[in-house]
Amino acid sequence: MKEKNKGKVGVILILFGMLCGMLSFTSCQPEKGREKLPYSMLFMTTDGQQYIWQAEQLDTGTIDPVINGALLDRPAKIWYYMLVRDGFYYFVDSKTEYLIKGKIQDKKFLRLDSVYLEGFSYPDNALFLDDRHLFIVNHSVGRKKKRYAKINVQDMRVHIDELALDAPAGPFDNMSVGFVYKRGEQLWMGYTYHYTNSEMGYGSADTVYVAQFSYPEMKLLNVDKDARSTYPGNVNTAQQNTFEDEKGDFYFMSAPGIVRGANPQQPTAIYRIKAGEQHLDTSYFYNVSDSQIHNHAYGMWYLGGNKAIVRSERKDLFRDYKEHYLLPHNEFYEIDLLDPSYSRKLDLPLDRGSSRTCVLVEGDTAYITINDGKGNNDVWLYRTKDQHLEMGLHIAGNIDYIFRLERLHTE
Incomplete structure (x- = not known):
């Protein structure tokens, strides 16, 4: 039988x-x-709806996220705060202050779990410390000390505590943590102070602060200061502005321009913390604004071999803060981190949007998303070896912004 x-x-x-x-x-x-779908893209339509599309490839073809993507209907607008890790999506619901964990299934966004983060309506900065732990610094809440939340995203347990950084004082009524960087048993944070009032409007202190903490104790070990620029790192959920190179040297860019530090008299600059060192490398200061770019910049991505892509503004093409978001004026440059005399403008259409995770580097190819304000929304491929540009995936439909392009899974 x-x-x-x-x-x-x-x-x-x-x-x-x-x-x-x-x-x-x-x-x-x-x-x-x-096979896992490798890429995730977040879009916003001209009528304010947001969609996620998980892409198989970026090199060719056409997609319409409205037809084939997953609609984010709760909440409708999370802007650029969505984080992606190992196939899951994380964002803080600004109304409820819950960190939401979700995934895409059958063209729907499914909420799987959540945890309450009191006082964390918006993330100031966020970093996955490892595959399990997400570290978030809260948005500034007046003259109070900054707080951080360390969340185990597997069981959604959370630890919340104050950061041992001086609270805003004097003319400054809020502060920003522009980057968080972990190396071994140390955690670095770049920050600065801001003022917001009816007389002067919004602006920043004229100093870059870099604090070093022990991890996981979060004991403050040291604070470096540099008055050559301000707002180190800026909002990392908006676009990347830090990286570690092959040697283990850590680079970050400051953002004194109008949409971040609002202290445009100071230059946008690139700083470095060398591998094995515990302080800023004071001998290194790449002045972006004084280079051939000659403008402020907000995004930076590493290509390898000391080369990086910088996304910079064109100050002659916009008048104010609002136009900075709406009008196409952003350009992309390839720079050499060790040779400020070299820069190469990429022959791309002018881009729009002040808060976009728009470059993804994989091997010898940099995928660059462009939304030019004329309905042309595309992924461009920059082949770094031969410095060749070609158009890749085209995004059809009534798409206004491509907010994010990133890998769906860590390697």
Whole structure:
């Protein structure tokens, strides 16, 4: 009896295999055998709706996220705060102050879990310390000390505490943590202070502060100061502005321009903390505003071999803060971190949007998303070896902004 049943099972398996071949090998594979979709993109339409599209490739083709993507209907607008890690999405619901964990399934955004983060309506800065722990610094709340939340995203347990940084004082009524960087048993944070009042409007102190903490104790070890620029790092959920190179040297860019520090008299600059060192490398100061770029910048991505892409503004093409978001005026440059005399403007359409995670570097290719304000929303491919540009994936439909492009899974 057992041998007869075994034979029947064998015939069934053979027929099932033939059926898979006739239909689609991919669709008939068991769930565990399917290749993971590598990319995630977040869009906003001209009527303010937001969609997520998980892409198989970025090199060619056309997609319409409204037709084929997943609508974010609760809440409708999270702007650029969505974080992606290992196939899951994380964002703070600004109304409820809950950190939401979700995923895309059957073209729907499913909320899987949440945890309450009191006083964290918006993240000032966020970093995955490892595969399990998410570190968030809260948005400034007046002349109070900054707070941080360390969340275990597997069981959604949270630890919240104050940062041992001086609270704003004197003319400054708020502050920003522009980057968080972990190296071994140390945690670095770049920050500065701001003022907001009816007489002077909004602006920043004229100093870059870099604090070093022990981790996980979060004991303040040291604070470096540099008055050559301000607002180190800026909002990392908006666009990348830090990286570590092959040697382990850590680079970050300051952002004194109108949409971040609002202290445009100071230059945008790149700083460095060398591998194995505990302080800012005071001998290194890449003055972006005084280079051939000759403008303020807000985004920076590493290409390898001491080269990086910088996304800079064109101050002659906008008048104020609002126009900075709305009008196409952003350019992309390739720079050499060790040779300020070298810069190469990429032959791309002018880009729009002040808060965009718009460059993804994979090997010798940099994928650059462009929304030019004329309905042309595309992924461009920059081949770094031969410095060749070509158009890749085209985004169709009534898309206003491509907020984010990133890998869906860590490698």
